[in-house]
Amino acid sequence: MRDGSPRLWPYAPANSPLPLPDRALFTSSQDVTTLTADFEDLNLDAILSGSELAEHFAQFFIGQTPLNDHLKAQEVDLLSKRHPILLLGELANPYCLQDINIGPLPIFPCRIQDVCRTWADGLDSRSAYPGVHHITLARTPGWWESAHIGMATIEQMKAMMAWLDNGIKGVWKAVKLDEGIVRLEHGPNLDPPSKEDVTWDGSVERVERASPPGTGPFVDLSMIRVPIHTRHGCYNNRGRLARCAHLNQRNFHDNLFRKGSSHRWDDVLSTK
Numbered sequence: 001m002r003d004g005s006p007r008l009w010p011y012a013p014a015n016s017p018l019p020l021p022d023r024a025l026f027t028s029s030q031d032v033t034t035l036t037a038d039f040e041d042l043n044l045d046a047i048l049s050g051s052e053l054a055e056h057f058a059q060f061f062i063g064q065t066p067l068n069d070h071l072k073a074q075e076v077d078l079l080s081k082r083h084p085i086l087l088l089g090e091l092a093n094p095y096c097l098q099d100i101n102i103g104p105l106p107i108f109p110c111r112i113q114d115v116c117r118t119w120a121d122g123l124d125s126r127s128a129y130p131g132v133h134h135i136t137l138a139r140t141p142g143w144w145e146s147a148h149i150g151m152a153t154i155e156q157m158k159a160m161m162a163w164l165d166n167g168i169k170g171v172w173k174a175v176k177l178d179e180g181i182v183r184l185e186h187g188p189n190l191d192p193p194s195k196e197d198v199t200w201d202g203s204v205e206r207v208e209r210a211s212p213p214g215t216g217p218f219v220d221l222s223m224i225r226v227p228i229h230t231r232h233g234c235y236n237n238r239g240r241l242a243r244c245a246h247l248n249q250r251n252f253h254d255n256l257f258r259k260g261s262s263h264r265w266d267d268v269l270s271t272k
Contacts, residue, residue, distance in 0.1 A: 089135030184216030
């Protein structure tokens with residue numbers, strides 16, 4: 001998609017989780033604009049935390065305007081006052097963010113490793129019939145795939161969680177991960193492992209293939225908030241996960257939903 005109104009984003013939440021941004025974006029209620037940066041001599045082994053992470057993102061531009069200057073012109077919080085939140089699905093969709101009226105939000109591509117996006121075992125009747133299956137997180141040793149980091153204010157995070165809860169407080173929770181890896185991506189699109197790459201011994205699913213080389217530094221897990229579903233957790237297909245990378249939403253709903261059980265969220269993910 002070219003830059004323009006969020007309403008020109010071609011896919012509503014009912015099409016979650018694809019396609020989501022393939023590049024860094026600045027989204028607001030009025031427009032969606034590409035963020036660009038020209039990094040030199042990136043330390044791919046660095047673990048960014050606090051002010052270091054804000055300084056890294058401050059190197060992005062909208063046209064010729066530094067991102068922080070653009071935020072200042074919009075009279076909203078600068079990057080130093082914002083916090084990283086992992087956007088796993090429709091929360092990285094500009095069309096959906098306008099529905100929530102989230103306000104100005106920078107979004108950056110990242111990679112998650114040893115954890116995967118999977119369908120929450122619940123249904124939200126909004127947006128489309130039969131509704132939207134939101135996306136949560138679960139462990140898979142050796143796994144990798146693309147995700148997104150939003151640099152959000154506390155108020156924006158609260159608005160995201162309230163939207164996911166849909167009037168039933170506590171269904172979704174923003175947590176800090178105690179496992180997995182998150183690193184920024186500044187390279188081309190990252191293809192996840194195939195279904196055939198995921199082995200299953202009857203107890204644990206894992207990927208034995210080596211992950212592609214990283215193109216950006218790591219992010220300190222203690223800095224990142226992650227929305228997870230805390231009622232039914234994620235879908236349990238005879239012990240296996242329904243990964244978003246391998247199943248689109250319609251396929252999941254028509255062929256798996258309500259035809260199995262659910263994993264408790266704290267059985268498939270360690271958090272702090």
